[in-house]
Amino acid sequence: MNESLQNQRKEQILDAALKVLVQNGYEQSRMDDVVKLSKLSKGAIYWYYKSKKEMYLDLVNFWVLRYSVNLNHIVEEEALPSLQLKDLFQYFIDQYESDPQPFIALTDFWSMAQKDEDFRKKLQKVYTHFLELLEGIIDRGVKSGEFKKLDVRMTALSIMVNIESINWFTLFEIHGVSVKEYMETIIDFILSGIMKKH
Amino acid sequence: MNESLQNQRKEQILDAALKVLVQNGYEQSRMDDVVKLSKLSKGAIYWYYKSKKEMYLDLVNFWVLRYSVNLNHIVEEEALPSLQLKDLFQYFIDQYESDPQPFIALTDFWSMAQKDEDFRKKLQKVYTHFLELLEGIIDRGVKSGEFKKLDVRMTALSIMVNIESINWFTLFEIHGVSVKEYMETIIDFILSGIMKKH
DNA sequence: TAATATAGACTGACCGGTCGGTTTAGTTTA
């Protein structure tokens, strides 16, 4: 069996795992459900992953990989920093609207990270990377004069937090406010605060 | 046994429950651990609560009650809306610094809410109430002319989200940024965006 | 080229520990 077929199998497993995770959360997700959904056998899953935890840790990779390709693409473009931030927000809005499942899973990974070192480290890595990406944009904005002189780290942190706030919408119907509407308002608010006026 | 002694017993149980929850998360929290920590017996705990879930649902009440007394006190004061918002942030900073445990538990309640109707409803109620409180402040700020003409609901939502972001600090050491420092920067940023200039 | 061997991929019944909750038989408290 060649490598791509192995990856296909893993994808098959992780697709199932994500669905199960979203519906039940980590602790309440059953390997037997992953078995059913993946249309493989228990043995097959334990052939590829030595434990439930290993499987879900790999789900993070799987999922981050998908995102990072697009994120890097946004940042590589030679656009205005302010536009890059807008694009970033737009990207997450689009992702959310086309499939909110990964966002739901994120809440669970957060709570996993609270009690498990391995999950915490994995999430930390993901967010550190994302923070660096934001810092890059902001730094360019400051240096080019489009943005005010800001505390780059603090600003990046604040933007990250506000992007993450998209998770609220997975949980609550916030009367009369849509994700799109809310997120677009927020990015405009942030930009109006960090851009130089003239 | 009078009511206050019963409440004291419940407090004894819920204090233990919070500790266990913080260390292990809901699913991995064991009733036997709550028994041990509370220094009561299993029978006693099931005397007061008919199930694990009931117990933890009541933990939310217990914990909300403690907060809401202080929050209402902040809002009742006849201070400037901007100052009330500052006080609110300061209150959460202080709470976090004196005891971050409830904030850690919150992450778990979030993930509970994703999969359990009862927890979701409970959290929804809590946040709805908090939103209304914020909306009250903002509305007064707008009407008194201290704030710009704002979308009250959207602004309240944004402020709530940014207060919640304190949770990040339970999970990650954010290099070189303290809770206090971060939160104070954020509230200043928000205020500078919503207050009328002169 | 048919027979045999080997490794990798996969099956699914089963096991053993775990843990929420119950029961029982008594004891203490107000």
Add this chain to the structure above:
DNA sequence: TAAACTAAACCGACCGGTCAGTCTATATTA
């Protein structure tokens, strides 16, 4: 004397992980 417990044994559903064995495709041999 009823309510509020204690202590400890117990129940039984549940589920992650195991493992003996099967299947398949590709060598290797005779």
